[in-house]
Amino acid sequence: MSTLTFGQRLTALRTAKGITQQELAEGLAVSNKTISKWENDASSPDLPMLVSLARYFNISTDALLGVDSPEPRDASTLVSKFLQKNSRKQAVQKAFSLNCALISQGYPRLCAPKSEQETPAFIQKSFRGLIASDDYFQCTVSSQSLNVSVQLLPNESGFCWLNDPDAKERIGRLFAFLAKEDALPLLYFLHQPACSESFTADYLSKNTGISPSRAALLMDKLCALDCCQGRIAHLENQTVKVYRFAGDGLLLSILALAYERSCNESYYNYNLNSGIKMTGGDNQ
Secondary structure (H helix, E strand, O other), rough: OOOOOOHHHHHHHHHHHHOOHHHHHHHHOOOOHHOOOOOHHOOOOOHHHHHHHHHOOOOOOHHHOOOOOOOOOHHHHHHHHHHHHOHHHHHHHHHHHHHHHHHHHOOOOOOOOOOHHHHOOEEEEEEEEEEEOEEEEEEEEEEOOOOOEEEEEHHEEEEEEEEHHHHHHHHHHHHHOOOOOHHHHHHHHHHHOOOOOOOOOOHHHHHHHHOOOHHHHHHHHHOOOOEEEEEEEEOOEEEEEEEEOOOOOOHHHHHHHHHHHHHHHHHHHOOOOOOOOOOOOOOO
């Protein structure tokens, strides 16, 4: 509890903000004389004005009244404090509910998950949350194998690119690459912190057991998918192809979702709605 009077706290807040009494008065649509009386403790604002003052200085009314310290209501700081003082299970649940609230507030026309749908379940000692509706999809997983959250909202195209020949060909090439023998072990090593960002096929072979020729073939195909770069380096007695790959979050997301969809029986244990038709907000 602060030992300062209300007027002293208000003066300190105004001074810290670097504004005059007149500027504060204009911001609150009151007279300069009123601000002066508040700061001199000659009078006090009524309840609606206390709320306006708290909003003006971006603090809680408790802080304004001296019940707690006048810390800014910074979202990242508040969330960080909550996550640090609670268990992992509580933190995951809170992050999930906050995420749902943010989506529904940011896209009220596109999705509005009901409040009773925002309490996730813990299955097999891990968290899996799945919300599916005609205009909103979210999958959140927190387990020893995965920590991933994906959201899918309506789009103006209505996924019409699924019928685009060029898009289908490109997507097909990506999945064809992922299905190739040694592709997943190669990607596993490429995403390890110990893997250099620039390397040769011989380097990959030594670290993965894949033959140099096979490693080079896979890397060339990965380059063709615009996931990495390959350049010829001219050395004194030879030329060698050097690849550069710093990791690809989209590839890891695709693989993580494929793993969750194909390898976890409990994936649909928390499906609140039976189907999902993502055809776009205005095209439904």
